[in-house]
Amino acid sequence: MAQKARTVLTLDAETVNALKHGINFKKNREDGKCYIIYKDNRGLRACKNQCKHQGGLFIEDMEDIDGKTVRCTKHNWKLNVSSMEYVNPPDCFTQDELEVVWVNEGVQLVELSPPDPWNVDPKTPEELEVGEVTVTYLTHACMELKCGRKTMLFDPWLTGPAFARGWWLLHKPPEDSLERLCQADAIYISHMHSDHLSYPSLKTLSDRRPDVPIYVGDTSRPVFWYLRSSGVTLTNINVVPFGIWQNIDEHLRFMILMDGVHPEMDTCIIVEYKGHKILNTVDCTQPNGGQLPSAVDLMMSDFAGGASGFPMSFTGGKYTETWKAEFIKNERKKLLNYKAQLVKTLQPKIYCPFAGYFIEAHPSDRYIREINMKNSAEELNALTRKLNPSIKTWTPKPGSVLDLSLALKDPSSSMAITDPPPNTQLYMNKWEFDLYMDEINSVITDDIFKHKNWIQFYYRWADFKDYNLVVRVIETDEDFRPFPNGYDYFVDFLDLSFPGQRPERDHAYLEIKNRVGVMRYIVKNGLLWDSLYIGFQNRISRDPDMFHFRFWNHFQIKLPTKRPDWNLFLLQETSVPVQADSHR
Numbered sequence: 001m002a003q004k005a006r007t008v009l010t011l012d013a014e015t016v017n018a019l020k021h022g023i024n025f026k027k028n029r030e031d032g033k034c035y036i037i038y039k040d041n042r043g044l045r046a047c048k049n050q051c052k053h054q055g056g057l058f059i060e061d062m063e064d065i066d067g068k069t070v071r072c073t074k075h076n077w078k079l080n081v082s083s084m085e086y087v088n089p090p091d092c093f094t095q096d097e098l099e100v101v102w103v104n105e106g107v108q109l110v111e112l113s114p115p116d117p118w119n120v121d122p123k124t125p126e127e128l129e130v131g132e133v134t135v136t137y138l139t140h141a142c143m144e145l146k147c148g149r150k151t152m153l154f155d156p157w158l159t160g161p162a163f164a165r166g167w168w169l170l171h172k173p174p175e176d177s178l179e180r181l182c183q184a185d186a187i188y189i190s191h192m193h194s195d196h197l198s199y200p201s202l203k204t205l206s207d208r209r210p211d212v213p214i215y216v217g218d219t220s221r222p223v224f225w226y227l228r229s230s231g232v233t234l235t236n237i238n239v240v241p242f243g244i245w246q247n248i249d250e251h252l253r254f255m256i257l258m259d260g261v262h263p264e265m266d267t268c269i270i271v272e273y274k275g276h277k278i279l280n281t282v283d284c285t286q287p288n289g290g291q292l293p294s295a296v297d298l299m300m301s302d303f304a305g306g307a308s309g310f311p312m313s314f315t316g317g318k319y320t321e322t323w324k325a326e327f328i329k330n331e332r333k334k335l336l337n338y339k340a341q342l343v344k345t346l347q348p349k350i351y352c353p354f355a356g357y358f359i360e361a362h363p364s365d366r367y368i369r370e371i372n373m374k375n376s377a378e379e380l381n382a383l384t385r386k387l388n389p390s391i392k393t394w395t396p397k398p399g400s401v402l403d404l405s406l407a408l409k410d411p412s413s414s415m416a417i418t419d420p421p422p423n424t425q426l427y428m429n430k431w432e433f434d435l436y437m438d439e440i441n442s443v444i445t446d447d448i449f450k451h452k453n454w455i456q457f458y459y460r461w462a463d464f465k466d467y468n469l470v471v472r473v474i475e476t477d478e479d480f481r482p483f484p485n486g487y488d489y490f491v492d493f494l495d496l497s498f499p500g501q502r503p504e505r506d507h508a509y510l511e512i513k514n515r516v517g518v519m520r521y522i523v524k525n526g527l528l529w530d531s532l533y534i535g536f537q538n539r540i541s542r543d544p545d546m547f548h549f550r551f552w553n554h555f556q557i558k559l560p561t562k563r564p565d566w567n568l569f570l571l572q573e574t575s576v577p578v579q580a581d582s583h584r
């Protein structure tokens with residue numbers, strides 16, 4: 001049975017604000033089921049109010065002076081809700097946690113069922129021959145796994161930019177990377193973001209081996225939603241259910257798991273060969289809701305941070321350079337500690353940080369490049385080794401190869417990892433800016449933008465409304481100055497109207513300055529706004545200073561999968577094109 005995610009309790013912002021530090025008991029009024037929520041400075045943890053012994057109900061433990069423990073009313077077992085470990089009897093069980101998903105300052109508790117599907121049909125690890133399982137790092141999130149006779153490849157971003165033209169490869173992939181892509185027996189693509197699903201990279205595959213099996217998770221936003229419009233032909237895309245082993249051959253199988261925070265679009269993977277597990281959490285925020293296999297042979301995860309427009313692209317109010325620098329520093333530190341703790345909890349035999357090797361290389365993004373500091377893999381591995389001396393760490397260089405057999409037999413062996421020859425160029429020093437920029441910017445002069453009504457047509461297609469938010473969108477040049485004769489307009493998302501100025505009523509307000517080429521490319525192709533936001537292609541100010549989850553979630557994940565019908569639009573417009581001049 002496929003793994004499913006189910007919301008078991010929803011709390012609005014007011015109820016969440018009223019939660020006290022420590023233990024909170026909550027009941028779902030509709031089905032009468034009870035839940036425990038523990039709050040501390042790090043956030044919330046939650047579980048069902050159901051004892052693992054025989055299903056008894058927990059109440060506050062009057063003997064507990066720390067306020068962390070609940071007592072089962074049936075046979076007095078005790079559960080520490082801050083750690084989700086049973087303390088009486090000690091060292092026996094951990095409580096299955098519910099995912100805490102934040103939505104508009106409120107919270108949903110989500111249950112994954114089953115929580116640990118990799119335990120279905122377990123295999124005993126067999127001894128591996130030297131060279132039987134090798135893992136080769138190519139670049140960013142792209143790894144090649146050779147397991148016996150089969151080769152799997154993860155997330156091939158091997159050429160071109162990601163997020164419009166905001167991200168570029170930092171590590172230079174080995175020369176034969178595209179060849180390796182075309183020779184793979186199976187390709188896993190974790191999610192639709194363009195640093196994982198790279199159409200320029202897949203174009204080579206489309207030209208040479210369009211029938212290579214590609215595997216993606218069954219996310220509600222299909223990973224390949226844009227395939228038909230992309231010009232890339234791939235004929236063997238397999239959408240697989242979550243939490244079910246998929247057999248590649250008699251020894252090799254894999255299972256795709258969903259992300260707890262973004263189950264609608266993000267996934268991670270466990271690959272198993274002859275009973276040896278490789279866990280790749282990619283850049284899931286909360287892979288499988290935080291429930292993951294421990295003691296896997298190899299774990300790889302993201303580490304770097306800096307993959308969001310916040311706060312780099314924000315202006316005005318508190319967003320001074322000092323505030324941003326402090327925030328970025330703290331977030332990096334938190335991420336570093338979180339990853340090191342996760343590794344400590346899961347105790348893999350080998351750990352490899354990856355999926356963070358991008359750079360805002362274009363000269364016009366120098367500001368972002370200079371302030372968007374990221375964690376270094378060396379730093380994380382040093383911390384990991386300090387916390388867990390027995391875990392072997394791997395800081396991958398493009399083309400470096402880990403031999404799993406050697407690494408498991410003797411973690412200290414220098415033979416286990418083969419680095420590329422010393423004179424190998426590891427970092428990119430030039431990128432094909434013009435090739436990709438020209439394609440994006442060619443849309444600026446497209447006929448549709450000669451008609452001011454494209455604005456109404458586009459936002460009606462986007463279909464986001466009934467939300468008290470007014471957005472002013474300003475088209476800009478590369479330096480975020482108004483684009484000559486560019487559009488500058490308001491959208492009132494309460495009733496999806498297009499006023500000439502901000503309305504009188506109380507409303508939340510966003511001002512977004514978008515680079516004209518990227519914005520028009522997105523509009524014309526019906527693309528998601530992640531290219532603008534994650535790709536640092538805009539500057540944003542807001543009043544009040546709050547995150548509008550519904551707005552960004554809609555424009556970054558939920559836009560229609562069918563692009564706007566611009567032919568119909570042009571037909572509808574009057575026959576004489578109107579030159580764009582002042583567009584206020």
Ligand code: FES
Pocket residue numbers: 051052053054055056057072073074075076077
């Ligand atoms: S059911 Fe909870 S201790 Fe027995």
